[in-house]
Amino acid sequence: MATKNSWTYNQLLIAFNLYCQMPFGKMHKKNPEIIKYAEIIDRTPSALAMKLVNIASIDPAIISTGRSGLKGASTLDRAMWEEMQLDRDAFANKMQQAINTFEIPELSLDIDELYDAADYTGSNKTIQSTSRVGQTFFRRSVLSAYNNRCCITGLANTKLLVASHIVPWRIDETNRLNPSNGLCLSMLHDKAFDMGILTIAENMTISVSKKYTSHDDLFFNSAILAYEGKPIFLPQKFSPLADFLRYHRECIFKK
Template identity: 50%
Template sequence: MSSGRWTKEQLKLAFHLYCQIPFGKLHYRTPEIAQLAELIERTPSAVAMKLVNFASLDPAITGSGRKGLGNASSADREVWDEFHADWEGLALECSRLREAIRPGQGTVSVSADSDIASGGMADFTGETRQVMTERRIKQDFFRRAVLSSYRGRCCMSNLSEPRLLVASHIVPWSKDRANRLNPSNGLCLSAIHDKAFDLGLLTLSDDLRIMVSDELKRRDEAFLNQVIIPLDGRLIEMPERFTPDLTFVRRHRSDVFVDSQRR
């Protein structure tokens, strides 16, 4: 195992992993940490320590009273800044780095019933196949980063069934290319809350309280009265990392929320 200075590539892979596992699992016994340690020829303890160094740079961690090790290097800060400036590019780069170190580690499996494989994948050109695979790599990174930040629970309903959870964009994917993969542009929502949020039937206030549209309040349906309407004014369950950026929250409220559209 290497004990020398961390390379830039190793730091990128470490931060990539930091984004995707819960804060409470930043220890050497976590399987993903052991797997990365083997890949980059470091000890699991060294990788875990590096992830905790990254935590010391995370405002969502330090702002809650938790602390990392507090001795992050200038190289750690550089990687932190690079990711925040280009989430999409670096997610792809880390996939390629893993693939270069060990073929098969950076690829995304495509099952017969996946959304990549559907629609006659065999007829797609190689270029289209690459585009679709890169899209899945990006989507997988965003989903893992958002769900791990919210401890695998819907921030509105507390639902924890992973098959019913969505990494929902605050500012839609199509409206802000630079922040498509920014975890601070994400919320962990159940499928139904995601749909309501996407349609502008729900939004958030600046203090991250849920706002239910007047349109839903007027419906007087049992399900809405039991499940959705009581959410109005309730604070979302806050993430461990990547607190929703208020710039994105305000854009959703002004551009997507249906009550705003009527004013």
């Protein structure tokens, strides 16, 4: 194992990749994934776990919940956080390149890889491959933030979960990989959210459009209308941004 304290840029990219795609509660030195990745990148499990918690200390979503993490975030940690915010597409691909450099296998996060039907790319195969990396990053980041559960129903079967965009990627391509532009939803509620049948109110409760309510549709009433006014399960990181939710209420929700 390396004895030096300084982290290389590629090692930090692996740490950021883990931070984005691993539930906050699993960022500890006894996690088998952290042990495996630490060995591959030549760090100790303790050092890698500490790095993840240091990254958490500069995550506004973590800080806002009162969890401050450790206080050892380096200047490079902060610079990389800003780099990730400025261009998530490029940063996701840098992380993938670091994974390839270390020849790291896929994360075993029990998240089935289901991709959005939307085509981000056109016909260029290189761009398609790049887009697929981004879609994988977005899905894993969003699902990990919500601990692999639908934020409306609590459904925990990942085969039935979707990383749903709040502002559609076709409207705002700059935030199509931003996990704070995502909600973890069941397939049914993802479709309802996308069509504007339901939305998230300013107080983080669910609003269902009166346009679609019907006393005769028992399934709709039990599966969707029953959640009217109920709070969503809030994520552990990457909280949905108020501006994104406001856009959905004003431009997509069927009032």
